[in-house]
Amino acid sequence: MLSRVVLASAGALKTSAPITASFLPVSKSFHISCQSWTPVPPLPEEGGKVRHGLFPEEFFQFLYPKTGVTGPYMFGLGLSTYLLSKEIYVINHETFSAISIGIVILYAVKKFGKNVAEFADKLNEAKVQKAQEVKDLAMSSLQEAIEAEKKEQWRTEGRVHLFDAKRNNVAMILETNYRERLHMVYNEVKKRLDYQVGLQHLQRRLAQEHMVNWVEKSVIQSITPQQEKESIAKCISDLKGLAKTAQAKV
Amino acid sequence: MSGRRVAMKAVDWLAFGERVPPNQRAMFNALKTRSDALSSRLTSLSEKPPSIDWVYYRKVVMKAGMVDEFEKKYNAVTIPEPIDTQVEKINAQEQEADKSAKSYIQASKDRISKYEKELTKFKNMIPFDQMTIEDLNDAFPETKLDKEKYPFWPHKPISEL
Numbered sequence: 163m164l165s166r167v168v169l170a171s172a173g174a175l176k177t178s179a180p181i182t183a184s185f186l187p188v189s190k191s192f193h194i195s196c197q198s199w200t201p202v203p204p205l206p207e208e209g210g211k212v213r214h215g216l217f218p219e220e221f222f223q224f225l226y227p228k229t230g231v232t233g234p235y236m237f238g239l240g241l242s243t244y245l246l247s248k249e250i251y252v253i254n255h256e257t258f259s260a261i262s263i264g265i266v267i268l269y270a271v272k273k274f275g276k277n278v279a280e281f282a283d284k285l286n287e288a289k290v291q292k293a294q295e296v297k298d299l300a301m302s303s304l305q306e307a308i309e310a311e312k313k314e315q316w317r318t319e320g321r322v323h324l325f326d327a328k329r330n331n332v333a334m335i336l337e338t339n340y341r342e343r344l345h346m347v348y349n350e351v352k353k354r355l356d357y358q359v360g361l362q363h364l365q366r367r368l369a370q371e372h373m374v375n376w377v378e379k380s381v382i383q384s385i386t387p388q389q390e391k392e393s394i395a396k397c398i399s400d401l402k403g404l405a406k407t408a409q410a411k412v
Numbered sequence: 413m414s415g416r417r418v419a420m421k422a423v424d425w426l427a428f429g430e431r432v433p434p435n436q437r438a439m440f441n442a443l444k445t446r447s448d449a450l451s452s453r454l455t456s457l458s459e460k461p462p463s464i465d466w467v468y469y470r471k472v473v474m475k476a477g478m479v480d481e482f483e484k485k486y487n488a489v490t491i492p493e494p495i496d497t498q499v500e501k502i503n504a505q506e507q508e509a510d511k512s513a514k515s516y517i518q519a520s521k522d523r524i525s526k527y528e529k530e531l532t533k534f535k536n537m538i539p540f541d542q543m544t545i546e547d548l549n550d551a552f553p554e555t556k557l558d559k560e561k562y563p564f565w566p567h568k569p570i571s572e573l
Contacts, residue, residue: 204542290540293548297534304531311520311527318513320431325506327423327447332498334420334450339494341457348461351486355464358473 423447 211219217234225233245251425444432440464486470479537551549556557567566573 202542202544204539293540296552297537297540301531301534304527304534308524308527308531311524315517315520317431317433318517320428321506321509321513323423323425323428323431324443325502325509326421327428327443328502328505329499330420330423331447331450332496332502334447334454336494336496338450338454338457340491341454341459343491345457345461347486347489347491348464351482352464355469355473355479355482358475358478359469362472362474 213219213222222234225237229236246253429440429444464483466479466483469482473479533551538547540548543551559567562568
């Protein structure tokens with residue numbers, strides 16, 4: 163990771179004509195003959211293994227075949243004895259301040275190291291998350307746009323039905339019109355014929371009634387007063403006879 | 413287009429209704445109600461009027477020859493069929509609609525191909541945790557910092573931080 167940063171900054175400095183304080187865009191200017199554009203492999207999750215926070219594990223593995231487990235520690239002891247005894251490393255005030263600062267730093271890293279690392283990771287995670295969301299949103303909206311376009315294309319098929327419906331409407335109107343005309347003719351003719359029939363019936367009825375009235379009137383006129391008295395007397399005697407029989411019944 | 417029995421194609425209102433976009437629903441409903449009203453009016457009228465009973469009238473009506481005259485004229489009358497003025501216009505409209513629909517579909521297909529190209533670009537992108545800043549600028553050109561316009565860090569106006 164560090165090498166990539168170095169690469170970036172070095173490349174930038176190389177390509178800028180007047181060397182400014184800013185970093186210019188990266189270009190892969192080292193190893194030009196065997197460059198490849200394959201993407202850089204992802205960063206490993208863990209860093210290299212170290213023992214006691216300082217010494218790489220490879221050193222211990224390197225010495226293991228020859229000197230076993232205690233070899234590197236003996237090497238360290240011997241080296242430090244040599245440095246101290248020959249006064250290549252001089253003990254002075256700085257040594258004690260270095261020791262105390264070292265203790266404090268060790269304590270701080272042991273206690274807060276994990277939290278700080280998590281916090282930094284979270285920040286990075288948030289950036290990546292945001293970019294990922296943008297990408298997902300773009301992809302989903304593109305999908306939806308494609309779906310919508312396809313749906314609209316499907317919708318245009320409906321125009322066939324529209325024009326069929328229009329033509330049907332026109333045909334229906336024409337047909338209705340024609341039938342109405344037929345019916346109108348029939349109704350008019352029937353009306354006239356029925357009028358004649360009704361007229362005749364009326365005339366016949368009037369003639370009948372007139373004749374009946376006339377006959378009645380003439381009959382009444384022909385009744386003489388003599389006949390009238392006789393008929394009234396007969397009616398009275400009939401009534402008496404009826405009254406007797408009715409009384410007997412009761 | 414003359415001819416009494418213009419063949420009426422059965423309109424599939426269900427399929428038609430499915431394809432109507434929501435902003436044209438009202439027009440579709442108006443068309444449907446109009447069509448239904450027309451068809452109901454059509455079915456309410458019988459195809460031929462009932463025939464007149466000439467024998468009965470000849471017996472009853474006493475005016476000489478009136479019934480015969482009526483019968484002769486009634487059978488002789490021919491009703492002209494209504495002339496169709498609208499079908500040509502409708503056919504012309506249909507042609508135009510077909511043309512515009514075709515061009516719309518073409519434009520839509522172009523849009524779809526454009527969208528699909530962008531979609532493949534997104535699909536083939538390398539995952540973010542394997543990208544460098546270069547790769548990010550290639551994939552999303554808007555993230556590229558304009559170092560000529562803003563030569564000093566942060567290479568963009570402060571309001572955009």
